[in-house]
Amino acid sequence: MDANYGRINGLRRQLLIVDDDPISRAILGNLIGDAYDIAYAENGREALNWLERASRTVSLVLLDLMMPVMDGVETLKRMKESETLRQIPVIVLTSEGDAEAETLRGGATDFITKPYKEEIVRARIARTIELVEDRQIIQTVETDRLTGLYSKDFFFEYASAMVEAHPGIVMDALVLDLDHFHLYNEMRGRAAGDQLLCALGDAIRQELSGTIGIGCRCQADTFFVYIEHTDAHASILERITARVTEAVNGMARVRMGVCTRTDITSDLEGRFDRAKSACNRIRGDYLHALAYYDDSQYEQDIHAQRLINETKEALRSGQFKVYYQPKYDITGSRPTLMSAEALVRWQHPEFGIVSPGLFIPLFEDNGMIRALDSYVWKTAARQVAEWRKRYGRVIPVSVNVSRIDLFDESLLERLNNIREANELPPEALILEITESAYTEDTEQAIAVIASLRAAGYRIEMDDFGSGYSSLNMLLHMPVDALKIDGAFMRAISVREKDKWLIATLVDIARHLNVPTVFEGVEEEQQVSMIREAGGQIVQGYYFSRPLPPEPFEQIIEKDIKEAEQC
Amino acid sequence: MLTVDALKAYGANTEEGLARCLNNEAFYLKMVGMMKDDTHAQALTTAVAEGNLQAAFEVAHALKGSLANLALTPALNAVTDILEPLRRREERTDYPEMAARVQREMDRLQTIIRG
Numbered sequence: 104m105d106a107n108y109g110r111i112n113g114l115r116r117q118l119l120i121v122d123d124d125p126i127s128r129a130i131l132g133n134l135i136g137d138a139y140d141i142a143y144a145e146n147g148r149e150a151l152n153w154l155e156r157a158s159r160t161v162s163l164v165l166l167d168l169m170m171p172v173m174d175g176v177e178t179l180k181r182m183k184e185s186e187t188l189r190q191i192p193v194i195v196l197t198s199e200g201d202a203e204a205e206t207l208r209g210g211a212t213d214f215i216t217k218p219y220k221e222e223i224v225r226a227r228i229a230r231t232i233e234l235v236e237d238r239q240i241i242q243t244v245e246t247d248r249l250t251g252l253y254s255k256d257f258f259f260e261y262a263s264a265m266v267e268a269h270p271g272i273v274m275d276a277l278v279l280d281l282d283h284f285h286l287y288n289e290m291r292g293r294a295a296g297d298q299l300l301c302a303l304g305d306a307i308r309q310e311l312s313g314t315i316g317i318g319c320r321c322q323a324d325t326f327f328v329y330i331e332h333t334d335a336h337a338s339i340l341e342r343i344t345a346r347v348t349e350a351v352n353g354m355a356r357v358r359m360g361v362c363t364r365t366d367i368t369s370d371l372e373g374r375f376d377r378a379k380s381a382c383n384r385i386r387g388d389y390l391h392a393l394a395y396y397d398d399s400q401y402e403q404d405i406h407a408q409r410l411i412n413e414t415k416e417a418l419r420s421g422q423f424k425v426y427y428q429p430k431y432d433i434t435g436s437r438p439t440l441m442s443a444e445a446l447v448r449w450q451h452p453e454f455g456i457v458s459p460g461l462f463i464p465l466f467e468d469n470g471m472i473r474a475l476d477s478y479v480w481k482t483a484a485r486q487v488a489e490w491r492k493r494y495g496r497v498i499p500v501s502v503n504v505s506r507i508d509l510f511d512e513s514l515l516e517r518l519n520n521i522r523e524a525n526e527l528p529p530e531a532l533i534l535e536i537t538e539s540a541y542t543e544d545t546e547q548a549i550a551v552i553a554s555l556r557a558a559g560y561r562i563e564m565d566d567f568g569s570g571y572s573s574l575n576m577l578l579h580m581p582v583d584a585l586k587i588d589g590a591f592m593r594a595i596s597v598r599e600k601d602k603w604l605i606a607t608l609v610d611i612a613r614h615l616n617v618p619t620v621f622e623g624v625e626e627e628q629q630v631s632m633i634r635e636a637g638g639q640i641v642q643g644y645y646f647s648r649p650l651p652p653e654p655f656e657q658i659i660e661k662d663i664k665e666a667e668q669c
Numbered sequence: 670m671l672t673v674d675a676l677k678a679y680g681a682n683t684e685e686g687l688a689r690c691l692n693n694e695a696f697y698l699k700m701v702g703m704m705k706d707d708t709h710a711q712a713l714t715t716a717v718a719e720g721n722l723q724a725a726f727e728v729a730h731a732l733k734g735s736l737a738n739l740a741l742t743p744a745l746n747a748v749t750d751i752l753e754p755l756r757r758r759e760e761r762t763d764y765p766e767m768a769a770r771v772q773r774e775m776d777r778l779q780t781i782i783r784g
Contacts, residue, residue, distance in 0.1 A: 123731070124731055124734050124735055125703060126700050126703050126704070126734075126735040126738060126739065127734050127735060127738055129700060129703075130689055130690060130700060130738045130739075133690060133691060133693070133696060134689070134691065169727060169730055169731070198730065198733065198734060198737070217734050217737055217738060218685075218689060218734075218737035218738045218740070219689055219738060220689075221688065221689065221691070
């Protein structure tokens with residue numbers, strides 16, 4: 104017989120033979136010793152002592168029944184009572200007529216009769232080890248260790264089986280998620296986070312009790328529930344939320360996305376993707392905790408997915424175009440060109456111009472934003488170098504630095520490499536960092552931004568006023584300019600209180616010893632108001648829309664000409 | 670010196686016994702050799718004489734295990750004959766006789782082993 108028969112996945116298993124008869128021990132050991140590592144014990148007590156030390160490494164116990172000191176029945180009983188030993192399979196060694204039935208009832212996995220028959224001994228041992236190990240593997244991967252719900256793979260397996268077994272039953276796909284779970288984890292600690300997950304798992308289990316539905320923890324704080332169709336999703340969510348809130352003795356917000364069975368166009372996993380998409384749509388939306396997947400969202404998702412799939416090709420084939428919008432200094436007798444902001448446009452071969460408002464959030468979600476940022480930085484730096492060569496002056500260009508870039512340890516190196524490749528000073532690239540990056544990840548952001556400034560880069564806090572910077576926090580922010588959110592300009596008119604608002608923003612910047620940049624400026628009156636309030640820099644359609652490099656050069660040339668005339 | 674032929678002549682099913690030892694003759698003879706000073710037969714005789722059927726059963730059971738694995742048929746048959754009524758704790762008068770038969774077969778075996 105093949106000497107590898109006892110090896111499963113190449114591993115040699117360890118067995119314990121417990122028998123008081125030295126001849127029986129030796130013969131059995133000789134029968135299987137080529138395939139297993141064998142340990143021996145003369146009686147039950149000796150066996151238990153040995154097992155206590157080797158419970159994690161032994162694969163099987165071969166146990167004789169009639170022995171002095173402690174017999175096999177008592178040994179088996181004690182093993183089954185022991186937390187550490189009860190999982191170890193036991194094959195009882197019996198003579199014909201011995202108590203096979205009694206030992207099987209007592210927890211033995213199988214029995215082998217004496218005198219031994221080689222093939223039967225080997226086959227029963229190998230089969231027992233395999234079955235027990237398979238069962239242990241299944242138990243391990245079948246359920247989520249933390250919540251006891253199914254694991255994702257088994258959930259889909261069983262849900263599919265359920266569909267096949269009950270073709271007439273209409274089922275809904277539910278995805279449940281906890282708002283700001285990572286914050287909960289960070290603020291209250293991992294143990295509290297686990298407790299919250301268990302509470303949600305328990306609440307789901309209670310909800311499913313007595314139904315044909317099943318649930319799983321898909322990943323982190325995302326749970327899937329497959330449940331018979333109902334119109335009462337709101338009540339389900341209410342009950343689950345109430346149980347979770349009660350269990351963790353505090354506020355935990357559960358949100359739920361639903362894909363009902365009316366959607367029959369996709370497979371099971373597809374339906375959960377859709378429920379998840381609905382659930383994601385209401386992330387952070389405190390007015391809605393329940394969302395349904397519908398057709399319009401389906402169209403959006405398909406469009407978004409296409410854009411994501413095509414990003415790499417778009418970067419490679421130059422579909423992303425960098426436009427430049429000038430920024431003017433309005434403090435002097437005439438507006439002078441100070442710098443420009445690099446803005447990316449996606450010239451899609453099929454969809455035409457795709458709005459950055461559509462693709463930037465997608466790229467921020469999937470991390471592609473980093474590649475896009477690098478592309479824009481490189482393009483802008485090359486452009487600045489080219490204009491310097493052509494016009495003999497450096498026109499600084501501001502570029503966006505996304506939140507994700509701030510967590511990139513190689514950020515400074517990436518920027519320096521691009522700058523040095525074009526022989527530009529650090530002032531040639533102005534870095535625009537959104538206000539929310541400062542406020543959400545304060546410590547990390549401030550440390551990184553400080554290091555960028557130390558390397559000579561100027562930082563503009565973008566979208567200022569759209570987030571929640573406290574004035575106190577602002578005092579400690581490493582920043583070289585406040586860029587006032589364009590929404591302010593769109594909202595204001597020439598009324599007195601609007602003037603006051605602009606003056607206040609300018610005042611804040613003055614206290615910080617930094618200039619203000621107003622974007623979204625479209626009218627002359629707005630420029631006057633900003634000038635009166637003491638604002639310095641203006642960007643917007645009033646001066647120019649974002650332009651490709653060639654038309655922008657006319658702006659540079661015009662500025663040069665005006666400077667010469669003055 | 671103990672040989673397979675001698676055991677065959679004794680009446681052992683050496684083919685079966687050897688197969689159980691993976692046809693390793695030296696190992697088989699070594700195992701049989703371990704019966705050289707076996708005292709189970711004496712213990713059986715004593716237990717039967719004392720009327721201790723439980724002890725007699727345990728001793729016979731232990732002896733049968735070794736004999737069966739080594740296919741030492743004459744002694745095995747003798748011990749099997751006494752073991753079954755002992756398992757049922759039957760009250761019988763012929764136990765001493767049956768124990769004596771076991772003793773005789775074991776004596777014969779041990780004589781062969783000692784060469």
